[in-house]
Amino acid sequence: MPGIMGFYPFGEGRENWDASRFLYYGLTALQGRGEACTSIALIDNESKQISVHTKNSHVEEFYKLLSGNKVRGYIGVGQVSPSEDDGLVEVESPTRLVLAGDGKPSYEGERGEAFRRLAERLSTLLAEKNDPLDAAAQVISEAGVGFSFIALTENEEMICCRDPLGVKPLEVGAVGFDLGIVSSESAALDVVGATHSGPIQAGECVVFDPLSIRRRKQGISNRRAYCAFEYVYLARADSYINDIPIYAVRERIGEVLAEEKDVEGDVVIGVPETALPFALSYSRKKSIPVKLGFMRTGRHVRSALKPTQFERLMGVQLKLNPIKAAIDSKDIVLIDDSVVRGNTLKNTVLNLRRRGAKRVHVRVGSPAIISHCPFGTEVPPIDELIGRALSEDEIAEIIGADSFSYLSIDGLVKAIGLPKHMLCLGCFTGEYPSKEEVR
């Protein structure tokens, strides 16, 4: 689930803007979606050529590595990804283009391979059809479900598309009379000073060219498949996705958690960062005080997404040092955002006990993850998923907690506030939206 962003200036003096500065801060804001690989493409002010830069590093380091090279341009797209060597896709001919993609279209192969096929198809269609909007609409109708992308062509067109069920997000913003910005999350628009205009709709394509913005929405059913995991974990709490504020969803999750499985405690503690809003509203609902339970060391690292076991453990130990004064001789309700393999949580519970916690009741703000994600979100092989293998009581025993429970699937749906037929709950249910449902 990479983060993607596009930057497009209009009007008099459009060549004066430097897209790379905006991408730098915008991509930094999207880094929660992945930081193993950073990739940007820019159209040069003078030569009008597209240059592409990709490095296996986070955004800050990427720009350091790049400094000295000429990285300037007035139109640009960028991508941050949780996997190495997962940069922008480049196609040379018949139409040269680069493509930033989130999710995975329904083509054969891994994520990168599937997007390559999509990009090649788009390149061909652009050469065949007079209107890039026709090409984009055709690609949407062919590429199945589960993707968002921003493509930049040698003709200075920026083509932004969402799949017909809207699995992956894509939001639009504007700066003054000059700039159009498209991003996976609205928070990245805030960070670069843009006003959030709203989402690109499911099945919609939007084409930016030097003289216009045109959009077309395919005729589709009421079925949507907005990724529920975005609301629980992936997106930033300060983002809006599909007009729904993430923070409000997370507050409701805390309330639903408090209603679903009753437990007594002296103090509520949230595992930073994602679970903090859950913990705050859980505390309010139950009238149990919330405390700051952990201090972080080093850069913010999203532990569930790290590729290797070693890095995950190192990440969590560095990240979460329990604050003894907050937990010593207390009964604790520990709120976490999601459980994948269970080992980071096991460590956390152990650390709390060592610092003097009496009882530790674990509440998780998402349902059990029991299945893979066909749309490119990195979920470990299913035999590693603790929620698939074990019951809540067994998990409690293994992680050393006094009790353990997940948010129910209905509870999650209630917290998001959309009917089930508008969500993709695949990683929690094993049932996925398919392209047959588009019409």
Next chain:
Amino acid sequence: MKILGVGSGAREHAIAKKLSESRYNPKIYWVGENRNPGILRICERSEGEFIQGSTTDPEFVGSTAKRLGVDFVFVGPEEPNFHGVPDRLEALKIPCIGANRSVALIEMSKAEMRRLQWEYDVPGKLLFQTFKSAEEAYATLQRYSETLTWLQNVALKPARQAGGKGVKVVEDRQIYLHEEKQRFKSKHVGWLEGYMRGYGDIEDKILVEENVWGPEYTLQCFTDGKTVLGMPMVQDNKNAHEFDIGTETGGMGSISGPDMCLPFLTMSEYEASLRIVEKMVSAIQDKTGKRYHGVVAGQMMLTEVEGPTIIEMYSRLGDPEALNVLHTLKNDLVDVCLAIIDERLSGVRLEFGNKAVVVKAIAPKGYPDNRRLAAGHPVEVDEARIAEGGCELFWASCSLQEDGRIVSAGSRLVEILAADETLPEASARIEKVISAVRLADGWGLFHRSDIGSEELLKRRAELAERVRRLYHYRLEKGTIGKRVDWLPGVGKVDPVKMLKEGLRR
């Protein structure tokens, strides 16, 4: 009765239509640069005449009016006002609906308008500073960039009304993007200086205003100099493209109704805005000693610091806003004009229908920055389809050739109007007939599908509510219009006081 109109855009087409519907059955004569097919047809039907020629040449318009022996002249656009067409007509004793050169200054010079507003203490002001060169402007923007907050977040404008061109809003609030914004500001003031070389009629070249945010709206009024009668509020959409992105245009489409007020504004905001326009009319009359006969409009914004605030003043109807109000106006427009001429507008009651009205402009690619690309394309319109769809077509920037072809002239090509119970319904109606307009040579057209949509209305309402909360709070606290700032090393400063002292000098 004979009436002569001036100008050849969609606004003038709408005025001509309304005049031709009068119970006086007037013959409609018209002067315009482009042979607007819609106006041409109205002239023909009413047994009048369309005369192609310069609308900004007072001698030409004056002698034409005299030759035809018209009862009065209705001036559509602003440039004839700036060039003194109404003044010439007055000298010839031909009644005119159109602001004379002196009072039209409130539109022609954005700088003079702001000075007048501060001098007469009309509410809804913005901090501003004017410059005669890019160098001078940049020195100030540079010098203050570390200090006075309002000079960091600015609207950079040509000091003169220049067809809605050249306005840039640069908010410099992210310190990490400061260098980028600063560089852009310096480039743009340079561009403005160059652009203003084309206008010798005003001394100020560059206007820098404090940046504000909030929903914009236009309040158009008729005035005879004594009475100012307000029409329904209209919201124009200035950004060229979907999602409120891109270049400032003359307006890509407008919404109004179903009442006097827009759905996201309040009647008290309407009243306050009307008071502001009234005060501006009396201020400019007092300042110049000249009478204001015609149309005056406040192009306004609800802002956090001032509530209803003037962004710019118009000395004429807006385009496309004119289409909205003329569509719902129930009065005979000729009666209104005669009342203005005789200065008995106080006895007139304007009446409007209660339909929601949406207007959308369709423009050739190239508009507004590269009008040469947008001009010269043959136009094809399926008028029957537009009428069947319950929409009305207004011809804008295009010209009927001798051979019967219609060719684009570089600005907005046509405007399409629909009225319905709600704005989204009216908007959807237009969307269905958009493809009835095309360029025969395949050159691209664009319009904004989002104008009047549920989605956009929701965002406007949300924006208005946020601003309203803030300015109401200021009203309660008695801090409306107040600005304070802190200059490290200098102390607490009052930018309003600084501005007033500057004006006295």
